[in-house]
Amino acid sequence: MSGAALGLEIVVVFFLALFLLHRYGDFRKQQRMVLFGTLLAWYLCFLIVFILPLDVTTTIYRQCKLDHEKHAAIATVGPLPSNQTTANSTVPPTVSVPKPCYQPWSYVPDGVMPVFWRVVYWTSQCLTWLLLPFMQSYARSGGFSIGGKVKTALIENAIYYGTYLLIFGSLLIYVAVHPEWHLSWYELQTIGITAANTWGLFLLVLLLGYGLVEIPRSYWNASRRGHLLVKTYFKAAKLMTEKADAEENLEDVMEEVRKVSETIKYNHQLRKYIDTILRKCPVVYQEKMGRNMDDYEDFDDKQNTYPTEKNLVKLHKQVIYTVQRHNRTRVQWQMLLQQAVHLEDVARNESSAAHQFSHSFPSTEPPGWVSRYLYTPTVEWYWECLLKQWFYRLLSVVLTLFSVSVVWSECTFFSTRPVLSLFAVFIQLAERDYNYLYIEMACFLTIFFLCTCVYSTVFRIRVFNYYYFASHHQTDAYSLQFSGMLFCRLTPPLCLNFLGLIHMDKAISQQQKLQTAYTSIMGSMKVLSFIANGFYIYYPMLIVILCIATYFSLGTRCLNLMGFQQFMGDNELTSDLIDEGKELIRREKRKRQRTEDGENRRREWKERYGNQRDDYSARNRSTNSEMKETSYSDTVAPVPNNRQAKYSRAGSRSERDSVELLQDAEPLDFNADTLTDDPLDANSTRYTTSVPHQPAGGRYLSMSSSRSRIFDDV
Numbered sequence: 001m002s003g004a005a006l007g008l009e010i011v012v013v014f015f016l017a018l019f020l021l022h023r024y025g026d027f028r029k030q031q032r033m034v035l036f037g038t039l040l041a042w043y044l045c046f047l048i049v050f051i052l053p054l055d056v057t058t059t060i061y062r063q064c065k066l067d068h069e070k071h072a073a074i075a076t077v078g079p080l081p082s083n084q085t086t087a088n089s090t091v092p093p094t095v096s097v098p099k100p101c102y103q104p105w106s107y108v109p110d111g112v113m114p115v116f117w118r119v120v121y122w123t124s125q126c127l128t129w130l131l132l133p134f135m136q137s138y139a140r141s142g143g144f145s146i147g148g149k150v151k152t153a154l155i156e157n158a159i160y161y162g163t164y165l166l167i168f169g170s171l172l173i174y175v176a177v178h179p180e181w182h183l184s185w186y187e188l189q190t191i192g193i194t195a196a197n198t199w200g201l202f203l204l205v206l207l208l209g210y211g212l213v214e215i216p217r218s219y220w221n222a223s224r225r226g227h228l229l230v231k232t233y234f235k236a237a238k239l240m241t242e243k244a245d246a247e248e249n250l251e252d253v254m255e256e257v258r259k260v261s262e263t264i265k266y267n268h269q270l271r272k273y274i275d276t277i278l279r280k281c282p283v284v285y286q287e288k289m290g291r292n293m294d295d296y297e298d299f300d301d302k303q304n305t306y307p308t309e310k311n312l313v314k315l316h317k318q319v320i321y322t323v324q325r326h327n328r329t330r331v332q333w334q335m336l337l338q339q340a341v342h343l344e345d346v347a348r349n350e351s352s353a354a355h356q357f358s359h360s361f362p363s364t365e366p367p368g369w370v371s372r373y374l375y376t377p378t379v380e381w382y383w384e385c386l387l388k389q390w391f392y393r394l395l396s397v398v399l400t401l402f403s404v405s406v407v408w409s410e411c412t413f414f415s416t417r418p419v420l421s422l423f424a425v426f427i428q429l430a431e432r433d434y435n436y437l438y439i440e441m442a443c444f445l446t447i448f449f450l451c452t453c454v455y456s457t458v459f460r461i462r463v464f465n466y467y468y469f470a471s472h473h474q475t476d477a478y479s480l481q482f483s484g485m486l487f488c489r490l491t492p493p494l495c496l497n498f499l500g501l502i503h504m505d506k507a508i509s510q511q512q513k514l515q516t517a518y519t520s521i522m523g524s525m526k527v528l529s530f531i532a533n534g535f536y537i538y539y540p541m542l543i544v545i546l547c548i549a550t551y552f553s554l555g556t557r558c559l560n561l562m563g564f565q566q567f568m569g570d571n572e573l574t575s576d577l578i579d580e581g582k583e584l585i586r587r588e589k590r591k592r593q594r595t596e597d598g599e600n601r602r603r604e605w606k607e608r609y610g611n612q613r614d615d616y617s618a619r620n621r622s623t624n625s626e627m628k629e630t631s632y633s634d635t636v637a638p639v640p641n642n643r644q645a646k647y648s649r650a651g652s653r654s655e656r657d658s659v660e661l662l663q664d665a666e667p668l669d670f671n672a673d674t675l676t677d678d679p680l681d682a683n684s685t686r687y688t689t690s691v692p693h694q695p696a697g698g699r700y701l702s703m704s705s706s707r708s709r710i711f712d713d714v
Helices: 004-024 032-075 112-140 146-156 158-176 185-222 225-263 271-280 283-291 309-349 369-374 377-412 422-432 436-460 477-501 517-522 525-551 554-561 572-636 641-651 653-662 682-690 699-711
Strands: none
Touching: 004 032, 032 112, 032 436, 032 477, 032 517, 112 146, 112 477, 112 517, 146 158, 185 225, 185 377, 185 436, 185 477, 185 517, 185 525, 225 271, 225 283, 225 309, 225 572, 271 283, 271 309, 309 377, 309 572, 377 422, 377 436, 377 477, 377 525, 422 436, 422 477, 436 477, 477 517, 525 554
16 A cells, blocks of 8 residues: 555645646636646645655654654663663663554655655645746737737736745845855755745634634524525625626727727738637627628728727737636525525425425426435425525534634644643544554645635635635636636645644644654745744734734625625625515516526427427428329329319419418417428428429428417417
8 A cells, every 4th residue: 555545635725726727727718837836836736735644644654664763773872771671671761652653544655755755845836936927918808819918917917926036135235245144056946935924824814713713604604594595685786786797898898899890991911900809709799790791892991090909919918818707606696596596485384394405496307316206395395495404504603613623722732741732632542653644634634624614715716806816617717717817825834734633743832753754845934034933833823813804894894894895694785685686586486587588488389289280291292293283284284173273372472371271270389490381390391392382481491480479478
């Protein structure tokens, strides 16, 4: 099993990062470099989270072997004095015999972890400080060529990269003017790592203080269906306002694109840029703009004022942003509508005496074997109406205990005698018995909870639609890469902080023990002792203040006072938005109900008149074949009197109309996408060419169209 656990986790973590990227990103539309950069950033950060417990157990095993070596060295010092001779004369009585060492099932061979951490850490730091900022500007640029996008990205990041050079140059000058300082490359590297971790820890405490309170509270509120439904109404009102604003902005931008497209015709040198912009527009607008284009005439009007390439670059960037925002709000509205309908169904089914869950809009697809045998309507009723709320409450209590433990440990982890950090106590108790599985599970659950509190806060951050993280493939390239940058900057200090909580960091525990391979990569903090002994110890205590502020929703109240509408239960504006959202959901439900009623009527018409349609089509096919035979026999042979009398009516239009009124009317086919002039089905349109006296635009089209319009508003 040596190294097998490491290889397995490397593969599993890759698919986990790929799954999350597929949920939030769009593999078909977004650039490959954007997807690759985001996937690599997430993958490296998740590797640190999943592999660090293996590093902890491997370090404990190495420490055990080192203790045995020390014990063996003491035992071979020499014979003891006679007054201190015991039954075992080779072991001094003051030295305790350590327990036998058991190799963990996930043991990683020596020398592998330092190389692994070095590759993972420095790759993630190059991504977050150098490559991802450049790729952000490149993906957001409206340039029409690779060179243009690279130029825009370099200009936008000139200040960003210039700040790095200024800090590094100032450090070198400071070292040069102080001869007593002789900093080696290792110490400069440690200073850089410390600076990056300090910046990450500063942001980490802010995000962690919010997540430790908000995540347990969100599950508790989820168990309160009335509260959750009211909040959904509030979100619906806000989202509808954003959706309307996105549609209005899209209309304005498309109008500007139309004007530019009509100004710059096909023979102009800037036309290729217009075609690139048009390909980014929705298909509906592309068709509207294409109807007015005349590519067969040379429009060379010298009086026209053409836009410059710089203006087209700005327009291209604006089109990309507005189209993505419009698509995101549209998908979010559909998902929010489904959530509101489901919550209303749950509230309606709570009083059901039959204990059978019924949906307002049942699925038209046939149920699968899970819905048919396992998740039946009875099981669904007990889960949605009875068990789910209690499960969420229990989960909220467990997460609350975790949050309290984290806050207590963050405030006391610097105390080594006595050990006050709860996580350090649990790990040290398991270390005495070498219970490696328990150690790994405890480490993983703790790190996973900390990462969940931090990452979920990153997912919830929203900065004026400039950075917005949305599921169902609606996150833009800029937001994806921004999240990758934050993950790479937050994960290393988070894991280093966790090692301090369990007293596995020598700079904090001040114990002469082996340090993990991850801590050895971070370097010794003695170079910057004021940060190691001051900032790293006392700054995490601010998490108490942040948790209190989050519990009383001080941030939400401040945003509400500044004009940003937030969900506040005792606010008049909140009540108005709740009523507005409730009316919007009710209106959408009525619209959806009318659509489903129309679909049901279409199916009923099809089932009722399907056989008559087939009989009518067969009769018309036979009639058309007889008419062809008649037209041919008129030129080669005499026609019998009965057949001639039968088809002589077709020569007069008024007589033919009176006969058609007596025939069976064609049933309406509401499933047809288009209506044809021929009363037969689409496959029989070839017969019209063999009957030259039959009109091409007959009454069947107008009759079918008028009949179908009867149900348009239903």
